[in-house]
Amino acid sequence: MQLNSEVITTPPRASATVVLLRDVPQKGLEVFLLRRHTASAVWGGVYVFPGGKLDEADCTPDLHAHLDASPQALHSALGEPDLDVHTAAGLYVAAVREVLEECGVLYARLHDSQALAHDAAQRQHWQHALHGGQAFVDVLQSAGLRVDTQHLAPWSRWITPLQPSVTNKRFDTRFFIAVLPPGQHPIHDNIEAIDSVWLSPREALDRYWAGGLPLAPPQIMTLVSLLSHSCTTDVLNCAKQQTPALILPEPFDDEGVRTLCYPGDPRHSVAQRAMPGPTRLRFVAGRFEPVGGFEDFL
Template identity: 50%
Template sequence: MPIAINSDEVLTPPVAAATVMVVRDGPAGLEVLLVRRHGNSGVLGGVHVFPGGKLDAADRRTDPAALDRPAATCLAGLGEPGLDVDTALGLHVAALRETFEECGLLLGQANGARHVQPVREQTATGIAFAAALQAQGLPIPTACVLPWSRWVTPRVPSVTNKRFDTRFFVAVAPDDQTVEHCAHEATEAVWLPPRTGLERYWAGEIDLAPPQIMSLSELSRLADVAQVLATARSRPPSLIEPEPFDEDGRRVICYPGDPRHSIATRVWPGPTRLLHRNQRFEPENGLAALLG
């Protein structure tokens, strides 16, 4: 379904959120997990996205004693001046929680498959995700979600009427677990090579929002999980503040490194702008620009 363009300014501050690009090595190379949001969802209905969601108050209240490493290490990994340690920890917990809630995956747990149902039963009663892990004698494995990028929705969002400050993480899929998408929030979960995801988008088989388009473009240049993890560990998370403008009656979103963006330094090797045409967002030079 076509993505409607928003032109209203949002005056409220962006909501903190976390999303996870769960990756694995498939027969043809790197694969990433995408879930299709319900068509009646208030945010990006019908669009294929990475699992994720808003930071909950309970995520910030996680017991530091249950962590696999000091909370200060979580803060340092995000590399954000002015960010407090509770929020940094909460974002890592939110990444783990949302992946479990939307896909049924317990990331970073040895033999985690046998704990999926007990944790699900406890969280269904209202127990916080981190507390449910503790009740099973499991650590809070913050080290398994590696910061990748930070996307801050502009004051005039293009594809929603809400603003988010979303930290993108990467994580390796557990070998012993099977994806089970949340029937309340999604209609399917699929593993796709990043290149295939972009090709299916270009063919009109799936819908993608700009952050997913550009993130898949980045991942399409990496061969396997080892390269993804090495890339995440080699640099601080990229700060991406899209700057939209209208030109010739259509929306254009530019990114760092674009001549129209306020930041001259590129954050990825792919295209620096997307144009809304053909009822979707596309790079000026077509699919080849996304695939490099």
């Protein structure tokens, strides 16, 4: 992979990703990963977390009337003072909408109920409606649903470098942590995603290193950030106590090897670390890996 000297002048596209977690008896924390269709324009064939681009409709007052919290409260929880209030709320909407569309998990409840909507057939119907082009606000309105944002906790924010690395498209992605609702079972949609798997963070990294689980750098580093957590409660408590890490990778050519460095690396413009794990990944033999090998993940 050669370093491209061009600079992308278009602003990054706002997007949202959901790191879906569950607890498994005698095993511990697991994370849900989808494999992108090989024809996908971005990360084709790679395992990612459910997510997608922020739509203009996600930021509208009509849709925000179906939220369980005010746009102002969600703006405060996201921890980005300079961000427009309705865009902040829209990012929560995008996260909920995308996780329903991509894997059939819904963070919403009936307006007159305290229970999350968990009927599988009904969720599949709403999922198909979104794939068919129905607006999310119409799904919520017709079903009498209230979006349950309180189950989403901001975890990190990743901004694609100005200089092309893996893709020429730029994204400004907010990663949310969310625990799988009781009674719901995600599955890939066979449209945007062709496979799915539940794995512990360590198992996912082991499979990546063995060559059986293609991953992108944000997924790699997010899995590393989860290694020290034993259960979903631990992760959620951590998320509530921290400001989401801002990560803008900076690419450079290291003696002919494509390299990404992160905050805290000697080559990065930000001296303070933003996350655990290696501060740089090198593109070697078709994959990104730390300078010190697998042990650097740990």
